[in-house]
Amino acid sequence: MARSPVPSGDLFGADPPSSSASFRQGRAARAKLRPLADRLRPTTLGEVTGQDHLLGSSGTLMRMLELGSLTSLILWGPPGVGKTTIARLIAEQAGLFFSQISAVFSGVADLKRVFEEAARRNRTGEGTLLFVDEIHRFNRAQQDAFLPVVEEGIVTLIGATTENPSFALNGALLSRCQVLVLKRLDEAALGQLLERAEAEIGRRLPLTAEARATLAAMSDGDGRYLLNMAEQLFSLPDETEALDATALADLLSKRAALYDKDREEHYNLISALHKSLRGSDPDAALYWFARMLEGGEDPRYIARRLLRFAAEDIGMADPQALLVTETAWTTYERLGSPEGELALAQAVVYLGTAPKSNAVYAAFGAAKRAAKATGSLMPPAHILNAPTKLMQELGYGDGYAYDHGQDEAFSGQNYFPDGMAREEFYQPVERGFEREIGKRLDYWAKLRLQRQRERGE
Template identity: 50%
Template sequence: MSLFTPRAPLAERLRPRTLDEVVGQEHLTGPGKPLRVMLENGRLASMIFWGPPGTGKTTLARILANGVDARFVAMSAVSAGVKEVREAVKQAQEAVSAGRPTVLFLDEVHRFNKAQQDALLPHVESGLLTLIGATTENPSFEVNPALRSRARVYVLKALGEDDLMRVLERALISSEGLPEAEAEEEALRLIAAAAMGDARRALNALELAAELGGGRVTLDAAREALGAGQPVFDKGGEAFYDLISALHKSVRGSHVDAALYYLARMLAGGVDPLYVGRRLVRMASEDVGLADPGALRQALAAVEAYQLLGSPEGELALAQATVYLALAPKSNSVYRAFAAARRAVETHPDAEVPLHLRNAPTKLMKELGYSRGYAYYHDDPEGSFAQAYLPEPLEPMRFFDPRGEGWERKVAERYRELRQRFSAARRKEPPDPAR
């Protein structure tokens, strides 16, 4: 006979059983808020919980199902498929005859493919199944519109440090927690800060720290329990795109310190440094542009340096480029001009190139007027300014509008001068196309 008695992890033992026990998510669980109103009315709607790990998605689903005395069927979209959905439907039909509704909790709902999601649709729509999906990914991109339209999306927020401190302190006084353990305030604060809004992670760290410290949660035990490395984000997930967006916008906004913070956080989280390098090259063109043409060279040089040195030495070159771009004067005139040119292509995809700009490598093309009357700038600057360059329907259009800082101020002066010369030359008699 084995002497080992399995015990549920601390996070499972302390799982809240009522809305009043839930820490955080007051925007959903507080008085007059959606989830509490549903329970008070005794009727659930299908819904999708979107939020980071450890914020209570599974817990809330269980509380809601219990609150309306519904059967709770839990599945993970990682392992379940159409077969499992059909079995759940069959059981739900049997439960209906017994007068009990069925709540189907589908964890990681974004991992269901279109066919699997479509299999749920008729049963969610008929009300046979009340679907509660959970996902860390943006439902706008990962859940079919048809299923999304039949389920309300509720956003769960990462828990704040004060919320996590409440969770940890409850664990130390609860009979299901660690009532005999002693904990240093500083150690609890470290765990709450390092858990990154994840209650499960905080409780797991607390439990391990208590074991490592022989019943005492010390600062050293907490550090050891948390470990040296901690993943900052899922490299394909929502947090990843939030961080790269924050890096880009910090550079654009000329906030050097924020840009360095997000760069360091992404690299610490395991992002491919060359991906960051490619984004820096993009920023150099999109947001610095002609305000400092050297920015593009800096970004390219940083990528080349990283390819030569690798990590960690090459990451310093990425940091240098980040600082350079954040400090540089800004202009998006080229970005806006190219976008405007693309729109013009969409509206005028087949506009004819003026004959005098066309190449004439054959006798027939010359006879048709190709290249006739072209004014070569270096021989005839005035004639060059007088001739048309855009196709006739686009002639009034202007794409480039330099309004940036730094070197682009000189570009703007040159551009205004050129526009004036074009206008003056076009007001005169145009050159004879027969010459």
């Protein structure tokens, strides 16, 4: 049966000879309906950002293509770094038919059909590049199905995975593929994407310099997610004033409700108890504790809040506070009311009279903010375990100094991610047990500098 001709002026066909300006404008308008991330998809490997170690002039993948020695590959990297795009562009540059499936939606029948189609093309001299997204989601039997078609050259396989191939793929398939590690997009690459987006839209993002950096950090190295957020910002009116970091966060995230307002008195009393303890007033704390019990509050709820207070407001100033409070809770569970309430009252007095420090609470908050800002930075290679040959070849564990084997059991090595400056989140106070901890940390800081000088760092 003859294929029907493409209708005149069809979006995928040629323009009619009498194509008007209005038609061209309409086609441009339809193109702009596509998502921004799709409109900015690279059309050549040279346009792919953030993967110069693979696609630069001396990159592994570019050398492979230049030499005509393309093999089956596993592209291992986080979301939004261009795995699908790279596979499609490799097929185009290598002159191969591009076939794509997803392990999430495909089964044995789909694989059989894809392999049969590739075999037919192979018989006519046309090669096939089979791209398998989320290849780690296939089970071992499904992964084994790729072995004969890869070995016979029926397909050149490119699998994409966000999981460590050493654990996610079986050894037989892994041995027939070369693993290429894609990096999360760094600040420079993300900045380049934003500049391309602004050029495509024709105007700047309504952001201050600080908010622009925050937007990049929020993307966590995911270029697709970055462009999706940028598209939301471009939808704002043209006259929108530049948003600062706080306004940006409010726009792109929803705030969860803090509490049920129908029980305001309940929260008022627990707040009074908590703040009386923080103010080291055991008498006021006992009063609010008694008020809550008289009001019919579940003593277990109070015990839970006391345990929280011990961690949040006392912390390492008196590490025993957690144990005392947990023991009081256990005692209540054994004795019940009213006898067990005396143990909770003892915990209230202990917490009210203990030295106070929120240093751990503050340190944890600072660490969470840093973790959110830095995203998915990898630990330095020297502190990674290397249980597989691939991980050993990638340098995992090289140069690790076992602290117990060092003088004073302290190596002073860096344990923060590469590319992140050392932070001092925990600042112990000069109260209670934390006074001694502070002395210990100061000693280690001096010893760390000494070790670094010895290593010539």
